[in-house]
Amino acid sequence: MECLIGIRGKDFVLLASDSVAGRSVVAMKKDHDKMFQLSSKLLMAVSGEGGDTVQFAEYIAKNIQLYRMRNGYDLSTKAAASFTRRNLADYLRSSTPYMVNLLIGGHDDNDGADLYYMDYLGSMVNLPFAVHGYGSFFTLSIMDRYYKEDMTKEQTLALLQRCIDEIHERFIVNLNSFKVKIIDKDGIHVLKDIRPTTKPPVEAEGTQQQQQLMDTA
């Protein structure tokens, strides 16, 4: 029921995650932040099984920081993502696999902005945009239709707003608040939470006309 969205723009990556923490049918927390800071310019959004998400994210984050302490510089986005994937893959066939799906967004001086999509089976791919969860069924086509390379922040936020509106329109689970963060050359910036725009109802007259047409047909 969780939704993670990532979009790469011109020299920045935008990550958004829904903010509902649920247990079976109950929403236990409505302002939950599912994104973890791995380093000053690396952000990871995680979804999946209860304890695994936090434990895995913190394990990766601490190891990335350890690398920084030992070597004096941060890992590149690609290297950090590969390290994460290696851990997921190694634990997959152990007795304690991590059931987590994640998106890693980061910014390098060498490669610019990068977005990596990873799933619990340890597959990884670099993408311009990516979505995890049931929300993907509703939003990937919107991304295919409206995404362009090198969009500005405003354009990317508008695209994200369209996606969230569609999820609100068609997805049976109520995800009415998304936490949004941007990673660019200056680091990680937290933006205001995004909610679906309230749409006016379809005109009553129009539906009556349609009903008459259907009756006579």
Place this chain on the structure above:
Amino acid sequence: MALEEIAGLKFSNGSDLFKGDRLLADDCLQASFNLQIPRFCDPVQFLKQYSEDGDSNVKIQFDHGTTTLAFKFQQGVIIAVDSRATAGQWIASQTVKKVIEINRFLLGTMAGGAADCSFWERLLAKQCRLYELRNKERISVAAASKLLANMVYGYKGMGLSMGTMICGWDKRGPGLYYVDSDGTRLANYTFSVGSGSTYAYGVLDSGYRWDLSVDEAVALGRRAIYHATHRDAYSGGVVNIYHMKETGWVKVSQDDVFDLHYKYLRKE
């Protein structure tokens, strides 16, 4: 270890204290640091045979039904719990203490397996005391709940059943965390856990405000548990209410839900 050095003892091979039984020594001292796996291979498989649809003639039905709730407000944290323990359809007890007193400033609630909750929270009490001795200050609610979450995460998938709320008062003010046996740990203003939690949420969410007075908050907690016990067959007995203040916790009241039923009826 710190205590070992202070006491001037040496827990090396062949320690006098345990008369050469090193396994026992290791167990007692290392229990909370190492993963204690039982001597048979797979606990989940082992327990399956004793469950309802298992092969064995012996059927173990764990205690699960309950309603517990806790909420933060400007005067601290209110914890309200029921007191019924059920083993399947059988009411095993109407007088269970579902609030575990970890220390003067920390309380834990019990939902899921009764033994799991009391054991792990007792172990948490030990860890909290060790923290105090090592750091000369009281442990924060965030740290205590994180310790518990990490402890049970190690046993994930092995059949532990625990849904607890860790409530306390520390430097940051009132603290409330939900921790369960999957390893989930969440912070929020209101939580309700157990089979009757949805009913309790209904009353709690409708009446909750940050600026409730202590009496109003206690009444809200009591009302929410009562309504949950009314609708949920697996919750009942008495409503126990605790209030976590800046100076520690106090036990506020204990009311039988049967009496509450007629009291509320008369009021309307």
